[in-house]
Amino acid sequence: MAPVPHGHVTLVQVARWAGVSAQTVSNAVNNPERVAPATRERILAAVEELGYEPNLSARALRNRSSSLIAFKTRPARTDKASLLMDEFLYALNAAAAEAGYHLILCHAEDGSANEIKAYRDLLKKTSVDAFVLAETHRNDDRVSALRSWGVPFASFGRSWDGDEATSWVDVDGRAGTRAATEHVAAQGHCRIGHIGWPAESEIGSERREGWLEGCRGRELETDLQAAVADTLEAGRQAAHRMLDSSRPATALVCASDTLALGVLRALHERGLRPGADVAVTGFDDSPTAALVSPGLTTLHQPIDVVGRQLIQSIDNLLAGDLRDPQHVLLEPELIVRGSSLPGPPRQ
Amino acid sequence: MAPVPHGHVTLVQVARWAGVSAQTVSNAVNNPERVAPATRERILAAVEELGYEPNLSARALRNRSSSLIAFKTRPARTDKASLLMDEFLYALNAAAAEAGYHLILCHAEDGSANEIKAYRDLLKKTSVDAFVLAETHRNDDRVSALRSWGVPFASFGRSWDGDEATSWVDVDGRAGTRAATEHVAAQGHCRIGHIGWPAESEIGSERREGWLEGCRGRELETDLQAAVADTLEAGRQAAHRMLDSSRPATALVCASDTLALGVLRALHERGLRPGADVAVTGFDDSPTAALVSPGLTTLHQPIDVVGRQLIQSIDNLLAGDLRDPQHVLLEPELIVRGSSLPGPPRQ
DNA sequence: CTGTTAGCGCTTTCAC
DNA sequence: GTGAAAGCGCTAACAG
Numbered sequence: 001m002a003p004v005p006h007g008h009v010t011l012v013q014v015a016r017w018a019g020v021s022a023q024t025v026s027n028a029v030n031n032p033e034r035v036a037p038a039t040r041e042r043i044l045a046a047v048e049e050l051g052y053e054p055n056l057s058a059r060a061l062r063n064r065s066s067s068l069i070a071f072k073t074r075p076a077r078t079d080k081a082s083l084l085m086d087e088f089l090y091a092l093n094a095a096a097a098e099a100g101y102h103l104i105l106c107h108a109e110d111g112s113a114n115e116i117k118a119y120r121d122l123l124k125k126t127s128v129d130a131f132v133l134a135e136t137h138r139n140d141d142r143v144s145a146l147r148s149w150g151v152p153f154a155s156f157g158r159s160w161d162g163d164e165a166t167s168w169v170d171v172d173g174r175a176g177t178r179a180a181t182e183h184v185a186a187q188g189h190c191r192i193g194h195i196g197w198p199a200e201s202e203i204g205s206e207r208r209e210g211w212l213e214g215c216r217g218r219e220l221e222t223d224l225q226a227a228v229a230d231t232l233e234a235g236r237q238a239a240h241r242m243l244d245s246s247r248p249a250t251a252l253v254c255a256s257d258t259l260a261l262g263v264l265r266a267l268h269e270r271g272l273r274p275g276a277d278v279a280v281t282g283f284d285d286s287p288t289a290a291l292v293s294p295g296l297t298t299l300h301q302p303i304d305v306v307g308r309q310l311i312q313s314i315d316n317l318l319a320g321d322l323r324d325p326q327h328v329l330l331e332p333e334l335i336v337r338g339s340s341l342p343g344p345p346r347q
Numbered sequence: 348m349a350p351v352p353h354g355h356v357t358l359v360q361v362a363r364w365a366g367v368s369a370q371t372v373s374n375a376v377n378n379p380e381r382v383a384p385a386t387r388e389r390i391l392a393a394v395e396e397l398g399y400e401p402n403l404s405a406r407a408l409r410n411r412s413s414s415l416i417a418f419k420t421r422p423a424r425t426d427k428a429s430l431l432m433d434e435f436l437y438a439l440n441a442a443a444a445e446a447g448y449h450l451i452l453c454h455a456e457d458g459s460a461n462e463i464k465a466y467r468d469l470l471k472k473t474s475v476d477a478f479v480l481a482e483t484h485r486n487d488d489r490v491s492a493l494r495s496w497g498v499p500f501a502s503f504g505r506s507w508d509g510d511e512a513t514s515w516v517d518v519d520g521r522a523g524t525r526a527a528t529e530h531v532a533a534q535g536h537c538r539i540g541h542i543g544w545p546a547e548s549e550i551g552s553e554r555r556e557g558w559l560e561g562c563r564g565r566e567l568e569t570d571l572q573a574a575v576a577d578t579l580e581a582g583r584q585a586a587h588r589m590l591d592s593s594r595p596a597t598a599l600v601c602a603s604d605t606l607a608l609g610v611l612r613a614l615h616e617r618g619l620r621p622g623a624d625v626a627v628t629g630f631d632d633s634p635t636a637a638l639v640s641p642g643l644t645t646l647h648q649p650i651d652v653v654g655r656q657l658i659q660s661i662d663n664l665l666a667g668d669l670r671d672p673q674h675v676l677l678e679p680e681l682i683v684r685g686s687s688l689p690g691p692p693r694q
Numbered sequence: 695c696t697g698t699t700a701g702c703g704c705t706t707t708c709a710c
Numbered sequence: 711g712t713g714a715a716a717g718c719g720c721t722a723a724c725a726g
Binding site: 008009051053054055056057058060061066068073074075076083085086087089090093094096097102103104105106107121122124125126127232258261264265268269286287288290291292293 | 355356398400401402403404405407408413415420421422423430432433434436437440441443444449450451452453454468469471472473474579605608611612615616633634635637638639640
Binding site for chain 1: 702703704705706
């Protein structure tokens with residue numbers, strides 16, 4: 001089947017219309033300074049008039065560069081309360097569009113080997129210009145693979161290996177958790193427990209550090225801590241343990257909203273009131289946090305800034321600024337709701 | 348800057364390696380039956396050996412078809428509890444990948460004019476093969492635009508205009524709501540109220556119909572109904588109204604989890620127990636539904652099937668089956684949790 | 695069944 | 711400052 005006429009306007013048509021060569025139109029579009037002002041204006045008018053848009057396939061073929069940025073989708077974990085990745089993808093795509101890129105989604109079954117193969121295939125098939133990684137971790141195979149191929153990329157999540165060469169954007173979980181800890185301390189709580197993730201998780205360790213710093217700053221004890229899986233049930237059980245303690249917790253700072261919701265359930269089971277009896281804080285500002293009663297105090301990640309910064313970094317990399325990788329650490333915002341306030345829960 | 352060597356394997360290299368012409372390699376890959384078995388095998392071995400992957404930009408340029416399917420991202424509404432779109436995008440992308448397509452994301456500010464312009468631009472620039480629409484509504488401008496351009500598309504959400512020509516996949520909100528209604532009726536409830544959306548919403552109307560059918564089937568009254576915005580607060584207020592009634596509701600069937608969570612809050616404020624005192628059901632099976640205490644009975648949309656069916660439809664359209672648009676209506680699954688059960692809430 | 699030719703739309707030389 | 715030529719990798723059409 002031969003290609004069907006497509007009605008798309010090409011360089012040549014613009015050229016004919018403006019009475020110049022195709023090459024000059026190309027220059028007028030991509031290197032305006034090379035073209036005499038008068039001609040340039042005439043050409044740009046023609047572009048406008050005819051509604052010309054450059055064909056990216058042709059460009060990609062010629063330039064080996066497609067203005068495509070790849071991102072791998074991950075399954076939405078239904079057990080998790082967070083909408084984070086959905087918001088992230090929107091923010092990233094908005095920023096990409098604004099900078100003249102398009103996002104192309106990559107799919108791979110779980111496992112970094114599959115993922116790397118998917119990246120490789122995508123690179124061979126399309127000339128994606130760059131990749132965005134999310135949820136990077138220590139010894140991340142994807143990082144070394146992309147680096148070995150010489151493909152530009154930026155990651156949402158810092159490079160935990162101390163890899164200075166990688167551009168990343170991250171949210172400071174330590175500062176956030178410290179802010180939450182200090183907030184509940186300011187409400188007068190002295191027995192502040194922490195429910196977080198196991199030490200394997202770099203993100204979890206950071207958040208735990210924040211709690212430790214917050215406690216130490218006020219010379220509070222740090223004996224109440226748990227490292228559990230990120231599930232509601234684990235949060236619930238950990239909360240019960242900390243409330244059964246001889247000197248029980250009066251505040252629980254959690255590494256996630258999911259864990260905090262487990263704490264709320266435990267409080268419910270014991271007939272304790274969140275806020276009034278035990279202060280609770282989460283992390284991520286999931287939709288659920290605003291919807292439960294009382295509302296859950298939590299930390300909001302500035303996800304739109306993350307998206308914009310990542311695209312910015314990639315833009316720099318593609319412009320050839322390889323020598324100066326960006327490392328951006330953003331502060332999350334403490335959203336105070338009823339679950340950490342002594343007063344009668346209002347929302 | 349001249350294109351840099353890319354190390355990608357091309358048809359010509361495979362051809363040389365196998366001692367045939369480029370054309371024959373192309374045939375071996377795309378139309379195996381045209382090539383003699385022996386040659387074919389030799390060529391495919393070479394393809395394997397060299398790790399050849401066809402360059403999609405070149406193909407797109409030549410064929411005016413890119414194996415790209417476009418989807419517009421929408422902002423995650425933080426006020427909404429549902430993760431639906433996140434899951435949908437994952438499912439769609441997985442299905443696309445399996446069928447050999449890639450998803451490219453489209454961005455547009457709110458407003459169908461912007462959206463249509465974004466589609467137009469994307470078409471001019473990238474020869475996307477097809478579009479997937481979501482959240483279609485009556486008199487959807489996007490549908491008429493795509494149709495007028497002759498671009499294949501399929502939508503998540505039926506064609507409300509009775510447009511037989513459009514391929515769509517949808518989830519039967521009516522059947523779902525009816526199932527929820529019958530479920531609470533089976534628990535012995537006779538005063539079953541419905542909190543739904545205004546009549547402008549086709550989806551909302553469908554869900555309300557389901558409730559009506561459920562009630563009529565058991566000869567229950569249908570006087571308790573509310574049409575409100577999809578917010579927690581609206582659900583809360585509507586619930587109070589129905590519980591203040593002279594013959595108050597003992598069960599509330601809601602058009603969304605968000606509304607149902609508002610109902611739960613109202614019950615909390617009145618000291619009533621969800622399930623034991625008043626049965627509550629939502630719709631969408633948002634993560635929150637599983638996380639609140641007691642769990643919220645709700646309807647789960649078979650989102651992975653939706654994704655697969657949409658890609659299937661698009662595949663058919665691209666294969667030229669224009670005469671037989673698919674209309675797939677899927678049944679949601681009732682997930683029963685504590686909020687609709689009389690017993691002591693266990694989860 | 696296989697090879698040759700041509701061209702998709704664009705952009706980097708390199709002349710003029 | 712502008713144009714002509716060439717080619718990115720692929721495949722339809724046509725010969726052989």
